[in-house]
Amino acid sequence: MLNSPHTAPDAGPRHVAIIMDGNGRWAQARGRPRLFGHHAGARRVREVVEACPGLGIKxxxxxxxxxxxxxxxxxxxxxxxxxxxxxxIKETRTLKENGVRVRFIGDRVRLDSKLTGLMDALEEQTKDNDLIHLTIALNYGGRDEVARATKRLARDVAKGHLCPEDVDEETLTRYLDTCVLPDPDLVIRTSGEARISNFLLWQSAYSEYEFIDTLWPDFTAAELERLCRNFGTRDRRFGAVLA
Incomplete structure (x- = not known):
């Protein structure tokens, strides 16, 4: 099972979403091709996943x-x-043995069959895990997700499975790629950019955001812990006025 020396902060985030930005710039700063940075970024994902249980991130x-x-x-x-x-291919065994359930979100139509086959197999092999739920957004866009969800909803209306009068926010949520996941509590973007880049547009309506200068390959478990502790200090009212 995964272990972490870090301790969960009080009232820390249960769901963290990360825009892993800065791989290319990290590589170029070292005189290396951009793909070198992407490989370094992929290795960073493992460290972050391993840190999650100790930080209370599900x-x-x-x-x-x-x-x-x-x-x-x-x-x-x-x-x-x-x-x-x-x-x-490399991480399947480790993810399975360490209790990580993997899901992919995004439109798979444009992805090649070998990749989608591996994605399907990884989801199947980890479906019974429950320590951490790792969701990988691949060929994903928030607007595209909502458009695809709306098409599926419209088809059900046309078939008479759903009444237009019954469609509300909760209804649409059930058609999203993330329908089985809670909304993210905290969204982190690395590399110094301060935009959300079409990521989880519907789900992050009340998420807290952290825009940090660290390039993704330099992001550490210690920095994740700091951001989780900072999250715990925020007053989250969700539009209400607390007494």
């Missing part, structure tokens, strides 16, 4: 590849797809 969602990332060079996209395949 759900971890990471943004691996966005619907907009196809605009990158063909060489970088091909390298990333190869990295995803290698990551799954």
């Amino acid at each position: 759900y971890l969602t990471v943004f691996a590849f966005s619907t907009e990332n196809w605009k990158r060079t063909q060489a970088e996209v091909a390298g990333l797809m190869s990295l995803f395949r290698r990551y799954i």
Whole structure:
């Protein structure tokens, strides 16, 4: 099982979502190709996953590849797809043995069959795990997710399975990729950028955000612990006025 020297902060986040940004810049600063940074970033994911139990984090969602990332060079996209395949093959046994349940969110249509086959297999092999729920957003975009969910909802309305008058926020939530997950309590973006980049738009309506300068390959479990402790100091009112 996973172990961590870090202790869970009081009232820490149960679900943390991370926009893992800065891999390319990290590599370029060292005179290396961008893919070198992506490989370093993939190794960082393991450390963060291992730190989660000790910090009271039950759900971890990471943004691996966005619907907009196809605009990158063909060489970088091909390298990333190869990295995803290698990551799954390399980490499956460890994830399974360490109680990590893995899910993928995003549109799989554009992904190659070998990769989606590995994704399906990893989900199947870890489906009974419950220590940590690791969700990997791959070919994911928040607007795309809502559009796909709306199409599925509309089909059910057209078939008579759902009345238009019954559609509300809770109804749409059931059609999202994340329907079985709680909304994130804390969203972290690394690399100094202060934007959400189409990530979990619906789910993060009341999430707390941390925009930090650290590039993703330099992000550590200690920094995650600091951010979780900072989260515990925030007054979360969800639109209400507390007495």
